[in-house]
Amino acid sequence: MNPNLKCSCTAHAAMQPVALAEALLGVQCGDCQGMVMAMDDWRAWKVAHPNRVPHEVDDEVIEVFDLAAVRHCPACDRLMQRLRVSAGPDFRIDRCVACQNLWFDQGEWRALVSRGLADRLDELLSDGWQRRLQTEEVREARVAALRRRYGDDCIDELDRIRGWLDTQPHRDELLALLRAD
Known part of the structure; x- marks a missing residue:
């Protein structure tokens, strides 16, 4: 130098x-x-x-x-x-x-x-x-907006459900069942 x-x-x-x-x-x-x-x-x-x-x-x-x-x-x-x-x-x-x-x-x-x-x-x-940092920042802004719109309790419950789904061996089938009429 x-x-x-x-x-x-x-x-x-x-x-x-x-x-x-x-x-x-x-x-x-x-x-x-x-x-x-x-x-x-x-x-x-x-x-x-x-x-x-x-x-x-x-x-x-x-x-x-x-x-x-x-x-x-x-x-x-x-x-x-x-x-x-x-x-x-x-x-x-x-x-x-x-x-x-x-x-x-x-x-x-x-x-x-x-x-x-x-x-x-x-x-x-x-x-x-x-790119990873930019993606994280966009996700954090999106979650913050959803928290303002729907409240902390709702988003915390979604996080809990997401955590549970991630442990399930048939995750995709369970998500499809949730989406079904």
Whole structure:
């Protein structure tokens, strides 16, 4: 990782090397505490040390992560892609598609480490992971709308019935019987 990068925050501060794990380096802005890591460095680290777990860096964990607009890559100045970490109003990781750098706002690396996701970055950044999160979010919104319309008791009962049906060996026959006149 190039330590001569300048952060795109208002201070445009020079970035300093920071250890994200033993033998895994990134660079960090001294002003906003954001960090950049090259995916190539992470992949090489992962291959060389498959059982080693990334450690938390000494940054402050914050309750509300930066949900600001897309940022520019500190290396090539292109707009970075924002990718979800989980469904809901959590946080997003910025990735430069061109140079494969990742940007972590203050507290995001620590959150990834504490959730056991820092060693699964390829999976987390994949199209499949992103589609699954979008599907979860749509389902949660649908269930919330049904709860408002029909009430918690009704939806809780449906969840109980669904759980019971999932244990039945002839589930499809039972569903067909329910649907019959």
